[in-house]
Amino acid sequence: MISAIETAAGEGNAPTYHLKVVLLDSGPPVWRRLQVSGEARLDWLHAVLQVAMGWTNSHLHQFKVGGACYSDTRHHFAEFEDDPEILEERKFTLRQIAPRVHDAFGYEYDFGDSWEHGITVEKILPDAAPSSSAHCLEGARACPPEDCGGVWGYDNLLKILKNRKHPEHKSMKVWLGRPFDAAAFDVEKTNLWLRKLKWPRVTEAQLRKVLLGRDTDQA
Numbered sequence: 710m711i712s713a714i715e716t717a718a719g720e721g722n723a724p725t726y727h728l729k730v731v732l733l734d735s736g737p738p739v740w741r742r743l744q745v746s747g748e749a750r751l752d753w754l755h756a757v758l759q760v761a762m763g764w765t766n767s768h769l770h771q772f773k774v775g776g777a778c779y780s781d782t783r784h785h786f787a788e789f790e791d792d793p794e795i796l797e798e799r800k801f802t803l804r805q806i807a808p809r810v811h812d813a814f815g816y817e818y819d820f821g822d823s824w825e826h827g828i829t830v831e832k833i834l835p836d837a838a839p840s841s842s843a844h845c846l847e848g849a850r851a852c853p854p855e856d857c858g859g860v861w862g863y864d865n866l867l868k869i870l871k872n873r874k875h876p877e878h879k880s881m882k883v884w885l886g887r888p889f890d891a892a893a894f895d896v897e898k899t900n901l902w903l904r905k906l907k908w909p910r911v912t913e914a915q916l917r918k919v920l921l922g923r924d925t926d927q928a
Contacts, residue, residue, distance in 0.1 A: 712741070712817075712824070720735075723746060723748050723836050724747070724804060724833045724834060724835055724836055725744060725745070725833070725834045725836045725840060726743060726803055726830060726832070727742065727743070727830070727831045727832035727833075727834070727846070728742070728743045728744075728746070728828055728831065728833065729741075729742050729828070729829045730743060730762065730816075730827075730828050731828075731829075732824060732826055732852075732853075732859045732860075733826060733827050733860075733899070734825070735850075735853075735860060736864075738849065739762070739850040739851070739852065739853070740780075740848055740849055740850070740927060741806055741816070741845055741848035741899075742845070742846040742847045742848060743757065743761055743801060743843055743845055743846065744812065744843065744844040744845075744846055745771070745843045745844075746795070746800065746836070747839045748802055748803070748804065749806035749909070750798070750799055750801065750802050750803075750840060750909065750910070751772055751798035751802070751803070751828050752781065752906070752910075753767070753909060753911055754772075754783075754799045754803055755798065755816075755899050755917075756906050756911045756916045757843040757883075757903065757906065758826070759818075759819075759916065760844070760902050760906065760916075760920065761848070761874035761899055761903060762826070762852050764818055764824075764852060764855065764920075765850025765920055765924065766816060766913070766916055766920055767782075767784045767819075767857065768821070768822075769784060769818075769819070770785075770816065770817060770819075771785060771795070771816075771817050772798060772815065773815035773817065774806045774807070774814040774815060775814075776841060777796060778793055778797045779795070779797070779798040779800060780795050780797075780798055781793065781796045781797075782796075782798075782834075783794065783800070785843060788798065802813070805832050807828075809833070810830055810833050811830060812829075812830045813827065813828065813829045814832070815827060816828055816868075819855070820857075821856075822855075822856065822858060822859040823859050824853070824859065824860075840883060840908075842903055842904045842906065843854075843906065844900060844903065844920070845896050845899045845900050845903060846896075847883065848896060848899070849894055850891060850892055850893075850894055851889070851890060851891050851893045851894060853866075853891070854866070854885060854889065866881060867894055869881050870882070870889065877927055879899070883908045898923075898927075900927065902919055902920075902922065902923040902926075905919045905922070906919060
């Protein structure tokens, strides 16, 4: 039997979702627990993930739900006849792709490094109106630096940074251009920047401004 909470997403109200987001194959795991309105469109959820995880929105992305892919079709589209259809993420909401507790879906960022995230619906709470912002409840560990070669490259980078005698130690520190603490995560600062995302739509320019402010603040 499906509980009232599990069916809340289909009863016409505006449920609040608790999502667990994990960067797959990261060890120790990089993860965030987020509170987001079920009415959030997938393009807005993408912006939330970029801010909360620590990415810079410099690459393509897609949501993967079963065999379906959702993305920004202005930039990402099926190139060949046999490619699976890419659905427009602006036309779908979180509650539509994950209507029940324990539903899970994927989020891939940067098709070169292929940062794969597993997202699980932990709770669905009835609410009177959609929240105007997302909220990070908790999380752990810093986001990997962009363009470091995916999970394998990140693991190798951390080994190099820990070993002062490694021949690439100095060059990797120069490449990073800033101090990097893999264990660091600040939930209060994350929420500060999440609150700056416009609801219910955020443009690429506005997201870029938020991410630039976040990264300048962390420098």
